[in-house]
Amino acid sequence: MTAITLDNISRDYGCGIFGVRDVSLAIDEGEFMVLLGPSGCGKSTTLRMIAGLEVITSGRIRIGARDVTELAPRSRNVAVVFQSYALYPHMSVRENMRFGMKMRGTPLDEQDRRIADAAEILGLDPYLDRKPGALSGGQRQRVALGRAMVREPDVFLMDEPLSNLDAKLRGEMRQELVKLHRRLGKTMVFVTHDHVEAMTMGDRICIMRDGQIEQVGPPLEVYANPTNTFVAQFLASPAMNLIPARLTAAGGGLGITAGPLAGALPAREAALYARAAAEPAILGLRAEDVLTAPGPATLPVSGKVIVREALGAENLIGIETDGVTLSARTERQFLPAFGDQVTLHADMSQMHLFNAATGVAYPKGT
């Protein structure tokens, strides 16, 4: 049993400053949990608290059936992969991998076997006798992973391990980590501020802000149903379009006025958001839901092109109208010039609606 349970854990720095505040989270055995959030949101602190490298001022942490709250890092049987890799610079790759096993008294032949296995899996065979200083970023990353693997820990904790790699290598390592997780089947907690990593790697993601959890769930579910404007904006690039809106009853249905957007909502959305009528609200539209052609549930919006990013496979277009900027992810053929006046079509069947005062999403279907 190597599930992890965080029970109201806090890290209080005094003077009312909290790194993490009352965080409760249950990570299942064998799960790949991603802690996602902006800098300073407490995700790394949470990870370090699980590892035992950060003081827990209140709350309990259990790994499997063991309460590890008071245990030293060495007694928790967790392995940490750091953003800086934290390889021991005076030791060779082989010695780096051996260190943890030596500390735990693993027999020498068993140490050699595990090092050989990990080196084969990670392609580190040619580098075993090199010092970390003689390795590239990607190779160091693999050594850090190898060092964690050979320990055969209950839990892998990874603190932004891909953020020092270039974009191509990061993509490759992302896939390799997912493969590794499948192969090992161990519980992994992965900290990142990159929503792409979170979406592609996690079984579930836990989005944090200001030391607290905002939302936990499978990536696609969180993407489809963000609980508030923070999650909605953080989990995509470009961020979700948010426009102050007001819903009004109109002829048996529901009408919406949101900046330059105005018109009747589709019947399904009208029913979903009936309770929001007359309340100040925020309309949320993802960039991919702003289309270039009209559809059955779209509302037109015209504006001047102020952002134009041709990415090859697709374009990111930003238009401005009435002081509102709207981002759209368009097909590559649609590439207007800066300053052009264009009409886009907001797909209201994909809309999100948030309470303007609290930023909390109106639940769909209730």
Add this chain to the structure above:
Amino acid sequence: MIRRALSHSGLVLACLIVLLPILWVFRTSLVPDHASYSTDLLPQPTLENYRVLFAEKQFGTNYLNSLIVSILSVVLSMPLAAMTGYAFARFRTGGKAARFATLASQMLPPVALALPVFMLYRAAGLTNSLTGLTLVYAAINLPFLTWILMGFFESIPEDLEGAAMTDGATRWGAFWRIVLPVAAPGIMAAAVLGFILSWNEFLFALILGGSKTATVPVALAALQTSNGVQISQVSAGVSLAILPLLIAVRFIQKYLVQGLSFGSVK
């Protein structure tokens, strides 16, 4: 081309400014006293000055005394400085006050400490002993080395200890097995600086020592007699005094440069 020649000339000139006095001291050590102020390069070369120093002036004993107290004081203070520096670097030990006190101790003029230490030593019977001199040098070195090592430890990423501790090491194990080896260049650099500090120290050696425990700086000062300064013998003594420093710096040049630039690059 001309520019390059000019810059090289400048460098040669700078080197000469530094080297010439040292070379002239060495030259003077090889000539008789009456020829020491001559402008000739090497009139009547002789090793007589060295012979007199060792055969008549106990310079061998002085030299050995200096080596013993300098090496032992560094050996004694270094482990304590490493632990204190690490504690300052990683924990809130003593707060800012302790750090400031460490630095402030270096600001005191040595003579302000010399007399109280002499009184204490006299009461404890530690005057005129190498043990006493070693202890006082270790005490002088301790805050200095602590301050230097604190900087080195601060520049070592804390994640290294985090990795070691999750790998199964205790905090002490992480310090011993990971931090110290990684800080080795800094520790070597600090050790050499501490050695130089002790090797050159004069005031405490003069006040606390006696004829048997006189160190090289004291012995050199003693060559300034009522009959005048025996400049050739002083030069011979200075040439010998520079020797261990040259050897030490030569052997640890790599560490010294690494140590002094430690933390400047990631």
